[in-house]
Amino acid sequence: MISDYLKGLIERAKKGYKTIVLPEGEDERILQAAHVIAEAKAARLIILGDEEEIKAYYAKNNWSLDGISIVKPENSPKLQEYANLLYDLRKAKGMTEEDAQKTALNYNYFGTLMVKAGDADGMLSGANHSTADTVRPALQIIKSTHKDRSVSTAVLLVKDGEAFVFSDCAVIIDPTEKELCDMALAAGETAIKFGIEPSVAMLSYSTRGSGKGEGVDKVRNAANMAKELLKTPEYAGKGIKIDGELQADAALDAVVAKKKAPDSDVAGHARVLIFPCLEASNIGYKLLQRICGCEAYGPLMQGLNAPVNDLSRGALVEDIIGMIALTAIQAEK
Numbered sequence: 001m002i003s004d005y006l007k008g009l010i011e012r013a014k015k016g017y018k019t020i021v022l023p024e025g026e027d028e029r030i031l032q033a034a035h036v037i038a039e040a041k042a043a044r045l046i047i048l049g050d051e052e053e054i055k056a057y058y059a060k061n062n063w064s065l066d067g068i069s070i071v072k073p074e075n076s077p078k079l080q081e082y083a084n085l086l087y088d089l090r091k092a093k094g095m096t097e098e099d100a101q102k103t104a105l106n107y108n109y110f111g112t113l114m115v116k117a118g119d120a121d122g123m124l125s126g127a128n129h130s131t132a133d134t135v136r137p138a139l140q141i142i143k144s145t146h147k148d149r150s151v152s153t154a155v156l157l158v159k160d161g162e163a164f165v166f167s168d169c170a171v172i173i174d175p176t177e178k179e180l181c182d183m184a185l186a187a188g189e190t191a192i193k194f195g196i197e198p199s200v201a202m203l204s205y206s207t208r209g210s211g212k213g214e215g216v217d218k219v220r221n222a223a224n225m226a227k228e229l230l231k232t233p234e235y236a237g238k239g240i241k242i243d244g245e246l247q248a249d250a251a252l253d254a255v256v257a258k259k260k261a262p263d264s265d266v267a268g269h270a271r272v273l274i275f276p277c278l279e280a281s282n283i284g285y286k287l288l289q290r291i292c293g294c295e296a297y298g299p300l301m302q303g304l305n306a307p308v309n310d311l312s313r314g315a316l317v318e319d320i321i322g323m324i325a326l327t328a329i330q331a332e333k
């Protein structure tokens with residue numbers, strides 16, 4: 001079933017009508033999701049895979065291929081151009097021309113190179129690949145928007161139509177202070193992109209020193225570092241607010257916030273939650289999804305020069321539809 005939130009994402013994606021490459025054309029879920037998105041005219045799609053098989057699947061279902069192109073990397077006239085691009089980008093890291101020829105044939109690399117070359121605005125993969133295999137090409141080729149900042153991910157959690165950003169749910173396993181700081185700033189930007197209030201709480205088991213430990217110090221120092229960066233021209237007028245360390249109840253509940261952090265401009269109404277490690281965030285959002293019935297969209301990469309996103313291998317067709325729409329929205333300038 002397509003939720004109201006997802007319908008809203010599709011409507012928004014229609015306005016930008018971006019081109020998204022889907023490297024996993026062998027997967028029926030991808031073909032079904034691409035059909036829904038193409039029919040809604042929410043994005044143009046490039047599906048990588050076997051042209052005859054994909055055309056036969058669409059014909060069998062009486063679906064139109066309007067708005068969808070199919071590319072088999074092995075036969076693509078652009079293959080050599082992409083291999084050259086990859087070689088240029090990676091030779092300093094020891095990649096040979098021969099390696100580049102072989103690597104460009106990997107569908108996740110080919111799709112990522114299409115984005116880098118400007119032939120697609122974003123890529124979505126991962127229905128049949130690990131997170132590492134999906135995001136590594138993006139980290140190597142698309143790169144972080146700021147050389148000295150790490151890329152992380154966000155999941156949008158939606159309950160009764162209200163959306164929250166959780167970060168980082170997929171990439172950085174045990175973030176340093178600096179990585180937590182980068183994550184908080186990037187998640188604030190993600191919130192803005194999706195029309196969510198950018199009030200960012202950096203979570204811990206402690207609020208304002210109520211608990212002690214290295215982890216508490218790490219989160220507090222990261223929050224202070226991020227607050228300093230918010231004062232720079234890059235963030236002027238964006239309205240991002242960051243505070244930490246805060247417990248989840250202080251971050252979300254106005255009554256608790258009044259008691260535990262009365263001076264905070266975030267506590268009590270945080271909509272962006274930064275978790276101290278991947279275990280906490282990944283377990284946390286999946287519990288909310290399974291026990292509380294929250295919708296979860298993501299993980300979405302944040303802090304990259306162009307959107308490349310990773311699907312869960314258990315993704316349902318609706319999840320993939322949502323992720324294509326989100327990737328297209330991320331591609332809007």
Ligand SMILES: CC(C)(COP(=O)(O)OP(=O)(O)OC[C@H]1O[C@@H](n2cnc3c(N)ncnc32)[C@H](O)[C@@H]1OP(=O)(O)O)[C@@H](O)C(=O)NCCC(=O)NCCS
Pocket residue numbers: 093131132133135136139140144149150151152169170171172173282
């Ligand atoms: C994302 C991940 C795959 C990257 O690890 P890796 O492949 O070993 O990557 P490397 O350390 O070799 O780095 C590859 C490139 O990406 C860059 N990179 C890695 N992590 C990065 C980050 N968070 N931000 C920006 N760049 C990053 C490196 O600097 C390197 O760039 P370079 O080759 O141009 O110098 C790894 O962090 C990972 O496995 N994370 C956990 C994924 C997971 O299992 N998630 C749970 C499932 S939801």
